[in-house]
Amino acid sequence: RVIGIEGSTIAELGKQIIRDNNMTEVVIIIKGQVEEIELPDGIEKVDIIISEWMGYCLLFESMLSTVIYARDKWLKPGGLMFPDSASIFLTAIEDRVFKNDKILWWNNVYGFNMSAVGKVALLEPIVDLVDKKNVVTTSSRLKTFDLYKVKVKDMTFTAPFSVRARRPDYVHALVVFFSVEFLSCHTPTGFSTGPETLFTHWKQTIFYLRDFIMIQQNEEISGHFSAKPNLKSRRDLDVRIVASFQGKLGNLQE
Numbered sequence: 001r002v003i004g005i006e007g008s009t010i011a012e013l014g015k016q017i018i019r020d021n022n023m024t025e026v027v028i029i030i031k032g033q034v035e036e037i038e039l040p041d042g043i044e045k046v047d048i049i050i051s052e053w054m055g056y057c058l059l060f061e062s063m064l065s066t067v068i069y070a071r072d073k074w075l076k077p078g079g080l081m082f083p084d085s086a087s088i089f090l091t092a093i094e095d096r097v098f099k100n101d102k103i104l105w106w107n108n109v110y111g112f113n114m115s116a117v118g119k120v121a122l123l124e125p126i127v128d129l130v131d132k133k134n135v136v137t138t139s140s141r142l143k144t145f146d147l148y149k150v151k152v153k154d155m156t157f158t159a160p161f162s163v164r165a166r167r168p169d170y171v172h173a174l175v176v177f178f179s180v181e182f183l184s185c186h187t188p189t190g191f192s193t194g195p196e197t198l199f200t201h202w203k204q205t206i207f208y209l210r211d212f213i214m215i216q217q218n219e220e221i222s223g224h225f226s227a228k229p230n231l232k233s234r235r236d237l238d239v240r241i242v243a244s245f246q247g248k249l250g251n252l253q254e
Contacts (some may be wrong), residue, residue, distance in 0.1 A: 059229075106121065155229055
């Protein structure tokens with residue numbers, strides 16, 4: 001048996017597709033929230049849990065807490081999770097044109113000083129595609145989640161990072177992306193949402209610096225990345241980044 005759980009109205013479309021393909025004896029769709037439903041026909045445990053739970057920056061608008069609930073309630077001992085591993089990474093980019101257009105533009109809007117809006121815009125990350133040519137530094141792994149062991153409390157964390165410049169350039173933003181792996185497959189596989197890989201709908205999450213950095217090859221940006229679910233909305237994510245840089249042509253502490 002294959003059991004699908006869907007909270008939105010698309011569940012009805014799924015049911016119709018199952019009927020149209022004469023698979024009602026094999027596949028069943030339950031409309032509802034994972035935390036509120038019971039499995040049909042007295043089923044108490046399942047062999048495999050498959051979920052596309054990932055959100056932007058991995059954890060923003062993610063369903064990880066729901067997957068953890070389903071795992072603890074229904075997955076049999078020795079059962080499989082797909083994906084079963086997920087990691088968050090951070091890198092640094094040059095992005096003068098976009099920052100000028102979207103943030104610094106507010107400093108002079110047709111002759112009016114609206115920099116107060118720009119300061120607010122600077123606090124909000126932007127989800128967009130980053131050209132691989134804009135990547136200036138190496139990447140730093142912030143956190144890896146083992147889906148067989150992860151707990152809800154693990155979604156709140158602080159991790160150190162350090163990225164090294166590959167070339168002399170400017171740095172205007174830090175970028176966060178993630179990868180997932182399917183390690184329990186016969187042939188382990190996975191994919192990355194990084195700027196140097198193929199496009200995905202998750203894109204990348206961009207955090208702009210208040211100022212820019214002039215960095216030389218092999219110089220490093222270091223700091224700490226903190227994340228926790230928002231207290232008012234558990235699907236939202238509160239992020240704090242503390243970055244430090246001491247280089248030949250300048251420094252940064254923010």
